[in-house]
Amino acid sequence: MKVLFIVFVSIWVFSSPLFSAPLDVRPDPPVADPVIPTEKDPFFVNSSSVNAHSPEVSGAKVVHHQDLNKKILIALVVASTLFGVILLLLSCFSIYRLKRLKKWHEKTNQSPEAARGISLGPILDKFASLRIGSKKGSIAEIEYQLLVAATNNFHEDNILGEGGSGHIYKAHFDNDLHAAVKKLSAGGQVAQREFENEIEWLSKIQHQNIVLLLGYCIHGEGQYLVYELMHNSSLEFQLHGPSHGKSLTWHLRMKIALDVARGLEYLHEHCNPPVIHRDLKSSNILLDSNFNAKLSDFGLAIAGGNSHKTNIKLSGTLGYVAPEYLLDGKLTDKSDVYAFGVVLLELLLGRRPVEKVAEGQCQSIVTWAMPQLTDRSKLPNIVDPAIKNTMDLKHLYQVAAIAVLCVQPEPSYRPLITDVLHSFIPLVPLDLGGSLRVMDSALSSCA
Structure with a gap:
């Protein structure tokens, strides 16, 4: 709008009478015309002779100045036109650039929920009536009595699961909204920091693969977090539970x-700043009714990026913690990549990240699997029996290769998560969010 305003002002200025009217550049009548003195009268000139010749001289001057006026006028018109055209072109170019930048910004920052047809609006609208008191970003503070009513006074029949930080209850609110309420165990200052950290991060983050935090409650010494309900529990429950x-x-x-x-x-x-989850594991990967996976539990998350962070208090779960973080306290986004590699091994092998092999002795899935993952003759034999012989062997080798790279002891050898993401897209069927044509896969496996 500012550019258009400048263009209109420029056109108005150059079309105003000051610039469009011919300029009167005729000189004021001289006080005394200089005349060459004659021999007879060096000081005086006959008045009749002056009257006779002066009109011709002034007429010539007027004609001369009129031609000059026309040339100046034409030059001004041409110059103003060119200037206006240049301004117009610049304004059009600026508008075009602004539109392109706006489209690019919208595309890069487009809500993933909109991109895949997932709308959080209905959930938040249903929950709006429960919001009271203060808000932290998009997170609502909820009355304790509402949680008591929704969970039937936290009845054991409504327990969905139990984690290291407390029980999770199924909640049914009056407006037909189902949710999950995490009742945090008392843990002093550490638990308080994690509680606040969870609210802070999830009030800023909304993504289709990150669980939605609907609200929180503080009642006495009790702390409660309310999430969207994930009907298929966690990946840990699905892999290592009854099924x-x-x-x-x-x-x-x-x-x-x-x-x-x-x-x-x-x-x-x-994210700006980038976020290191720091506690990625199968129990913190929740699954909805369609088995869409979402990351949860951001109590240990920290702003990081690619820069090394040292002297960070060691936190996480044994079996998922990267060796450089465990031994030297060095934390980067590659620490999350290592944990992802462990989760990938769980998906591939159906084994827990750490298993007891003898009295007082445990073995990590990485140590056990690494020698066999790179041996194509052994790999099909260590796959989870629930999926054995159900995949294209080429895809199995690809996934094993990705897992091996992710759990490398040296962080610089691990891939960026972006590279991992692009490696998985061709392995996932179209209807599940990837680019694989299942028919092609079936033909390939039969060949």
Whole structure:
């Protein structure tokens, strides 16, 4: 708008009478015309002779100045026209650039929910009536009595699961909204910091592969977090619970891996500042009714990026913690990549990240699997029995190769999560968010 304003002002100025009217450049009548003195009268001139010749001289001067006026007028018109055209072109170019930048910004920052047809609006609208008191970003503070009513006074029949930080209850609110309420265990200052950290990060982050925090509650010493309900619990429950992974086909596992990679890529590449999750594990990967995977539990998350962070208090879960962080306290986004590699091994092998092998002795899945992952003759034999012989062997080798890279002891050898993400897209069927044509895959496996 500023550019258009300048253009209109310029056109108005150059079309105003000051610039469009002919200029009167005739000189004022001289006080005394200089005349060459004659020999007879060096000081006086006959008045009649002056009257006789002066009109011709003045007429010549007027004609001369009129021609000069026309030339100046033409030059001004041409110059103003060119100037106006240049301004107009510059304004058009500026508008074009602004539109392009706006489209690019909208495209790069487009809500992933809109891109894949997932709308958080209905959930938030239903929850709007529960909002009271203060707000932290988009997170609402909820009355304790509402939580009591929605969980039937936190009845044990409504327990969905139990984590290291407390119980999770299913909640049913009056406006037909189902949610999950995490009742945090008392833990002093550490638990308080994690509680505040969770609210702070999830009030800023909204992504299709990150769980939606609807609200929080502080009642006495009790702390509560209210999330969207994830009907299929956690990846840990699906892999290591009663079903032992039977509900997760090969393609569903690849979809889950892709979803987790998308969530991590958003944290590492699109958040400002970048975010290191620091506690990625199968129990913090939640699954909705369609097995869409979402990252949860941001109590340990920290702003980081690619710069090394040292002297960070060691936090995380044994088996998922990267060796450089465990031994030297060095934390980068590659620490999350290592944890992703461990989750990928869980999906591939159906084993826990750390397993007891003898009395007082444990073995990590990385140590056990690494020698066999690179041996094509052994690899098909260590795959989770629930999916054994159900995948294209070429895809199995690809996934194993990605896992091996992600769990490299040296952080610089691990790939960026963006590279991992692009590696998984061709392995996931079209209807699950990837680019794989299942028919082509089936033909390939039969060949």
